[in-house]
Amino acid sequence: xxxxxxxxxxxxxxxxxxxALWRLGYATRFLGLTITHSxxxxxxxxxxxxxxxxxGVLSLVIILxxxxxxxxxxxFQGYHTLQTYGSESALGVLVALSLVRELGPVVxxxxxxSRAGSAVTAEVGLMKATEQLAAMxxxxxxxxxxxxxxxxxxxxxxxxxxxxxxxxMGVFGGYxxxxxLIGVDQGTFWSQMQAAVxxxxxxxxxxxxxxxxxxxxxxxxxxxxxxAPPTAEGVSGATTRTVVTSSLAxxxxxxxxxAFMFQGV
Amino acid sequence: xxSEYLVEIRNLTYxxxxxxxxxxxxxxxxxxxxxxxxxxxxxxxxxxxxxxxGVIAAQRGEVLFDGQKVDPRARAQLYRQRRRMGMLFQFGAxxxxxxxxxxxxxxxREHTDLPESMVRDLVLMKLHAVGLRAAHASMPGELxxxxxxxxxxxxxxxxxxALMMYDEPFTGLDPIALGVTANLVRRLNSALGITSIxxxxxxxxxxxxxxxxxxxxxxxxxxxxxxxxxxANPDPLVRQFVYGQAEGPVSYQYPSRPIAEELGV
Numbered sequence: 001x002x003x004x005x006x007x008x009x010x011x012x013x014x015x016x017x018x019x020a021l022w023r024l025g026y027a028t029r030f031l032g033l034t035i036t037h038s039x040x041x042x043x044x045x046x047x048x049x050x051x052x053x054x055x056g057v058l059s060l061v062i063i064l065x066x067x068x069x070x071x072x073x074x075x076f077q078g079y080h081t082l083q084t085y086g087s088e089s090a091l092g093v094l095v096a097l098s099l100v101r102e103l104g105p106v107v108x109x110x111x112x113x114s115r116a117g118s119a120v121t122a123e124v125g126l127m128k129a130t131e132q133l134a135a136m137x138x139x140x141x142x143x144x145x146x147x148x149x150x151x152x153x154x155x156x157x158x159x160x161x162x163x164x165x166x167x168x169m170g171v172f173g174g175y176x177x178x179x180x181l182i183g184v185d186q187g188t189f190w191s192q193m194q195a196a197v198x199x200x201x202x203x204x205x206x207x208x209x210x211x212x213x214x215x216x217x218x219x220x221x222x223x224x225x226x227x228a229p230p231t232a233e234g235v236s237g238a239t240t241r242t243v244v245t246s247s248l249a250x251x252x253x254x255x256x257x258x259a260f261m262f263q264g265v
Numbered sequence: 266x267x268s269e270y271l272v273e274i275r276n277l278t279y280x281x282x283x284x285x286x287x288x289x290x291x292x293x294x295x296x297x298x299x300x301x302x303x304x305x306x307x308x309x310x311x312x313x314x315x316x317x318x319g320v321i322a323a324q325r326g327e328v329l330f331d332g333q334k335v336d337p338r339a340r341a342q343l344y345r346q347r348r349r350m351g352m353l354f355q356f357g358a359x360x361x362x363x364x365x366x367x368x369x370x371x372x373x374r375e376h377t378d379l380p381e382s383m384v385r386d387l388v389l390m391k392l393h394a395v396g397l398r399a400a401h402a403s404m405p406g407e408l409x410x411x412x413x414x415x416x417x418x419x420x421x422x423x424x425x426x427a428l429m430m431y432d433e434p435f436t437g438l439d440p441i442a443l444g445v446t447a448n449l450v451r452r453l454n455s456a457l458g459i460t461s462i463x464x465x466x467x468x469x470x471x472x473x474x475x476x477x478x479x480x481x482x483x484x485x486x487x488x489x490x491x492x493x494x495x496x497a498n499p500d501p502l503v504r505q506f507v508y509g510q511a512e513g514p515v516s517y518q519y520p521s522r523p524i525a526e527e528l529g530v
Contacts, residue, residue, distance in 0.1 A: 139375070
């Protein structure tokens, strides 16, 4: 009896693993198709620009406000810790480095996944459920080229720009709290930041991270929408999966990339 | 010389998993005619449209469109064939993010390089043909079900297809909208010189406007003929359907155990 149950659960694990692998392969094939069918989007950049408005521009408010608050909190917390060692003057460095290296790319990616990724999945999923994709297909227009690719590239382009704006806003928030509110010397705040933040080591690495996050989130969001079962539960499940999977992917990828980037240090 | 039939289906068998949906279907759709494919829900009617449109592939047999095989694997050829087909989906499947005008203009803009002034004339002409020129600025969400379907019809005929396929065009319409849609199907067929296939279970309306009927039951063609022949057909299966009788060879109950046995009495 015991053996039977073990065999059953083992079979369950096997089935789940095969299922997950199959889905990963299917998603990878979909990514390949999206990239190879990007000709239409590149010839008609208007298609991408329109999607950048929906995914990028409409995410600006949440990104900028969050950036400001994260920066302000960093200002308080950083000041509190640095003061213990008498090095308040390094507040600018702390705020800027935390933002451009980690918080900017990661937090903005998490926000982007929940704000724009979920919207893309829901939109594409509903287009499928209401037969809009089938109608397009019957009109001899490829939905992957016309619907998926522009949304994918819009996400890839928007993500690093949003992360940059998040970091800029965060630095400004840190300045507001550190310099204006608490009274850290303005000169040291900026000059130390300029001296300590390296373009290649810090800024560029942050940009690379956010580009990778952009690809991951857009891929997951578009794929989940395309693959959603054409029902109400199907679309809601796919939207949830987009947020959960892409958030975990962002955190996992961040760890891997950080490990590689620190290797040379 | 071109065959007198625009669409020919030869010895076609299609199964969904182990369940056969269509078995040994032979059909010929003459040019310029309106042909109805009728049958109760689940008899495989819509599947025939999907096979003609190349959305799915048959396991056995073939579909010829204008003498050329429809093969979902030969995508370039399939897309060329689809440009000459129009399909009206059950609920219209309008693109909800585009206005009525842009919906009708969609195919024209995707497949031709016509200047915008000509696109405008063409779109307004098509909308005029379905009586909705005044609604060109509306969004699909603002239209009633019947209007949405007419807009979808205008969109489907935008590039003057050779074949129009209607998937349940009369479902869920009020009697006036139903009459309007039925007349439109007939009128467009004559005015544009196209061939039409109407999949429906609305016997009364369909028999008024079509030239020929195929009656499907459980994936097989059980009767065919002109509307007069169908009305006079003595087959109890056809009579039950044509005259909408509750009792007959087709049971109201889904195949099941006897109720007494189920309830244990």
